[in-house]
Amino acid sequence: MSDKQIKSIDDLVAWQEALKKSAGKYRARVLICMTGCRALGAQDVAARFKERLGELNMTDDIAVVETGCIGMCAIAPVMLIEPWDYLYGHVTPDDVDEIIDQTLKNSKPVKRLTVKQDGAPVPVKSNINFYGKQKQLVLANCGRIDPRRIEDAIERGTYVAAVTAITEKTPDEVVEETIASGLRGRGGAGFPTGVKWKFARQSPGDEKYLICNADEGDPGAFMDRALLEGDPHRVLEGMIIAAYAIGATKGFIYVRAEYPIAVEHINIALDQARACRLLGEGIGGSDFNFDIEIRMGAGAFVCGEETALIASIEGSRGMPRPRPPFPAVSGYLGKPTNINNVETFANVPLILKNGAKAYSRIGTAKSKGTKIFALAGKVKNTGLVEVPMGTTLRRIVYDIGGGILDDKPFKAAQLGGPSGGCIPAEYLDYEIDYDSVQQIGAIMGSGGLIVMDEDTCMVDIARYFLEFVQAESCGKCTPCRVGTKKMLDILESICAGQATMDDLATLQRLAEDIKKASLCGLGQTAPNPVLSTVKNFRDEYVEHIEQRKCRAGVCKDLLGYEILEVCVGCGACRRVCPVDAITGEKKEVHAIDQDKCIKCGQCFAVCKFEAITR
Amino acid sequence: MESLDGILDNKPNAGANDLIPILQQIQTEYGYLPKPVLMEMSKRTGIAASQIYGVATFYEQFHLEPRGRHTVRCCRGTACHVRGGPDIAEAISRALGVEPGDTTEDMHFTFETVACLGTCFLAPVIMVNNDYYGHLTAGKVPEILERYT
Numbered sequence: 001m002s003d004k005q006i007k008s009i010d011d012l013v014a015w016q017e018a019l020k021k022s023a024g025k026y027r028a029r030v031l032i033c034m035t036g037c038r039a040l041g042a043q044d045v046a047a048r049f050k051e052r053l054g055e056l057n058m059t060d061d062i063a064v065v066e067t068g069c070i071g072m073c074a075i076a077p078v079m080l081i082e083p084w085d086y087l088y089g090h091v092t093p094d095d096v097d098e099i100i101d102q103t104l105k106n107s108k109p110v111k112r113l114t115v116k117q118d119g120a121p122v123p124v125k126s127n128i129n130f131y132g133k134q135k136q137l138v139l140a141n142c143g144r145i146d147p148r149r150i151e152d153a154i155e156r157g158t159y160v161a162a163v164t165a166i167t168e169k170t171p172d173e174v175v176e177e178t179i180a181s182g183l184r185g186r187g188g189a190g191f192p193t194g195v196k197w198k199f200a201r202q203s204p205g206d207e208k209y210l211i212c213n214a215d216e217g218d219p220g221a222f223m224d225r226a227l228l229e230g231d232p233h234r235v236l237e238g239m240i241i242a243a244y245a246i247g248a249t250k251g252f253i254y255v256r257a258e259y260p261i262a263v264e265h266i267n268i269a270l271d272q273a274r275a276c277r278l279l280g281e282g283i284g285g286s287d288f289n290f291d292i293e294i295r296m297g298a299g300a301f302v303c304g305e306e307t308a309l310i311a312s313i314e315g316s317r318g319m320p321r322p323r324p325p326f327p328a329v330s331g332y333l334g335k336p337t338n339i340n341n342v343e344t345f346a347n348v349p350l351i352l353k354n355g356a357k358a359y360s361r362i363g364t365a366k367s368k369g370t371k372i373f374a375l376a377g378k379v380k381n382t383g384l385v386e387v388p389m390g391t392t393l394r395r396i397v398y399d400i401g402g403g404i405l406d407d408k409p410f411k412a413a414q415l416g417g418p419s420g421g422c423i424p425a426e427y428l429d430y431e432i433d434y435d436s437v438q439q440i441g442a443i444m445g446s447g448g449l450i451v452m453d454e455d456t457c458m459v460d461i462a463r464y465f466l467e468f469v470q471a472e473s474c475g476k477c478t479p480c481r482v483g484t485k486k487m488l489d490i491l492e493s494i495c496a497g498q499a500t501m502d503d504l505a506t507l508q509r510l511a512e513d514i515k516k517a518s519l520c521g522l523g524q525t526a527p528n529p530v531l532s533t534v535k536n537f538r539d540e541y542v543e544h545i546e547q548r549k550c551r552a553g554v555c556k557d558l559l560g561y562e563i564l565e566v567c568v569g570c571g572a573c574r575r576v577c578p579v580d581a582i583t584g585e586k587k588e589v590h591a592i593d594q595d596k597c598i599k600c601g602q603c604f605a606v607c608k609f610e611a612i613t614r
Numbered sequence: 615m616e617s618l619d620g621i622l623d624n625k626p627n628a629g630a631n632d633l634i635p636i637l638q639q640i641q642t643e644y645g646y647l648p649k650p651v652l653m654e655m656s657k658r659t660g661i662a663a664s665q666i667y668g669v670a671t672f673y674e675q676f677h678l679e680p681r682g683r684h685t686v687r688c689c690r691g692t693a694c695h696v697r698g699g700p701d702i703a704e705a706i707s708r709a710l711g712v713e714p715g716d717t718t719e720d721m722h723f724t725f726e727t728v729a730c731l732g733t734c735f736l737a738p739v740i741m742v743n744n745d746y747y748g749h750l751t752a753g754k755v756p757e758i759l760e761r762y763t
Binding site: 036038039040073074076216217218219220221222225257258259260295296297298299300301312313314315316317318333374376377378382383414417448450452456461464465468472474576578579598600602 | 629630631632633634635637638661665668669672673674675676690691692693694695696697701704705708728729730731732733734735736737739744746748751752753
């Protein structure tokens with residue numbers, strides 16, 4: 001733990017300068033992602049590196065840094081080597097010696113580990129389309145620093161904006177600057193952040209609270225996870241600025257329990273910030289006191305809703321409350337409370353550092369700044385993508401994402417999680433921002449962007465989201481508790497081929513009513529996936545109902561796998577069947593036992609002779 | 615009750631606001647929330663047993679029954695769903711002979727599904743304890759579970 005005590009902005013800047021100088025002693029840095037990539041063996045790679053560099057006496061001038069998410073998760077484990085910025089993927093401990101030889105000793109890239117574009121190796125990170133076409137401002141430190149060392153964050157300028165703000169600006173000035181920047185909440189609803197702060201600022205009383213919503217409940221979203229694991233001090237800095245602006249002295253970070261690495265890194269960051277007076281009493285030598293406590297979620301999606309979150313921190317069942325009163329007036333323990341999302345806080349230092357004007361140059365007229373998307377699903381380059389607001393889906397999915405897996409046609413992009421909608425191909429060139437996306441039946445949401453192809457059944461997707469929402473509904477209000485169950489029942493009967501067109505009409509009507517009558521955002525947005533898929537993919541619904549057919553091959557009750565006479569008896573299907581339902585002699589037509597068949601589709605996928613129908 | 619003593623000693627004057635963190639610590643210590651421990655906690659903190667029960671049954675993460683030695687978590691997030699998540703869940707059920715939420719008779723495995731593990735690039739993915747297994751197919755499941763027997 002550092003023994004530095006920051007008592008003024010000059011102290012902080014001096015420390016930053018000293019750190020920059022000492023970083024100069026390393027002629028190269030090997031950056032290894034130790035967050036998501038841990039799942040595929042990054043720890044072994046790092047260990048081998050340290051071992052070999054030690055044996056070769058190279059540890060004085062080569063640093064091995066365990067970083068947060070480097071972004072291109074599809075090629076995990078990922079490694080970046082400075083100063084050349086060579087990016088390597090699928091790295092294993094067996095590659096270490098070659099990397100040391102070729103790159104660290106001879107400055108050359110190890111071509112077989114690099115990303116290939118049009119068949120050619122592209123070793124330098126900024127030349128890789130996935131990175132070159134992004135604009136990484138909020139993610140700038142992720143993958144470049146060890147998130148467990150405050151020194152790394154300080155060296156890159158973290159906390160300068162916060163200490164400057166609290167020692168040289170008034171809280172009102174900070175609020176106005178944030179309003180002028182045009183920053184809108186990144187949790188999904190997109191409410192203007194500065195305006196929200198102003199409400200809390202104007203509420204009377206000096207017991208106020210600040211909460212960071214790190215629940216990240218949307219399935220398929222992992223932006224906040226990366227920020228908390230890879231650059232936690234940036235988030236803390238944003239919280240300090242916000243707390244100063246509204247007049248809060250106590251804060252909470254409510255993080256989902258399913259993120260143990262994030263919890264670990266936040267705890268380390270909090271301890272380190274406190275130790276050098278960047279958190280706690282008299283931050284940066286001012287008379288502003290603010291400290292933060294971490295709270296873990298307990299597995300309830302609804303606790304991402306702000307009033308339910310507050311209830312959870314108060315030790316109750318996570319049930320939302322009617323608003324008004326809004327948390328800015330009466331929140332935690334009935335006191336004025338401001339809640340913002342992780343990515344929102346991570347944007348704040350940029351505004352205070354460079355000014356509202358500079359910040360607002362990026363983005364569209366009403367949606368400023370960048371947005372981080374978690375790109376996943378049937379896309380080649382899954383990972384974290386940060387682009388200016390107003391970027392098109394085509395750029396995200398094709399230019400950056402590399403297009404659909406196996407080059408199949410694009411069917412839809414699901415945006416906004418269980419509160420969002422499915423955007424079809426006709427909108428690929430649409431500029432995505434908070435307002436435009438609502439016009440095509442989706443919401444920005446927290447940033448989860450799932451790409452779908454012809455093997456995804458859109459009716460099943462609506463059913464899937466309803467199943468999720470039904471399980472997560474807190475049960476307090478009837479429209480959501482009973483309404484989502486009814487919608488789910490209808491969707492299940494459509495997927496089972498037992499529904500009528502009247503049921504579809506009922507489904508739509510119910511969806512509209514539940515939107516209007518539910519108590520909180522969960523119920524109000526639960527119908528969105530249904531409404532957007534019925535609007536954009538109505539044909540599939542009608543096919544399920546009238547023809548009892550699922551063109552994507554997903555709804556098992558509508559499928560019957562059969563082997564045709566053209567079967568040549570190669571046995572590939574028989575070998576891949578997980579329940580041994582296929583029998584047949586070599587070179588003879590095989591057969592599927594329908595009683596055993598679980599309709600997993602593996603045989604269909606593996607047959608090279610188009611001998612299986614479904 | 616020694617563990618409970620330790621937990622409550624760290625939080626003198628524990629009130630309703632501390633309920634969830636305390637329950638989380640109890641579960642970490644005992645593996646689940648034993649009823650006698652909850653009743654004792656109610657006595658010592660003054661938090662009504664009904665409130666404790668209400669909270670323990672609301673949140674997915676809290677378990678009132680003992681758990682298996684190994685926890686198998688199958689991700690049911692959107693990215694995993696479009697890449698075959700349901701088939702993986704079915705494969706685990708078949709291999710263990712239990713439905714999601716249940717524990718095998720020999721108390722060896724508890725099988726649960728989670729809404730999202732946040733590792734979408736590994737879809738479809740499961741976790742066994744703290745180990746991740748990604749890019750799965752139904753066929754790979756039995757072999758992975760074997761490693762824990």
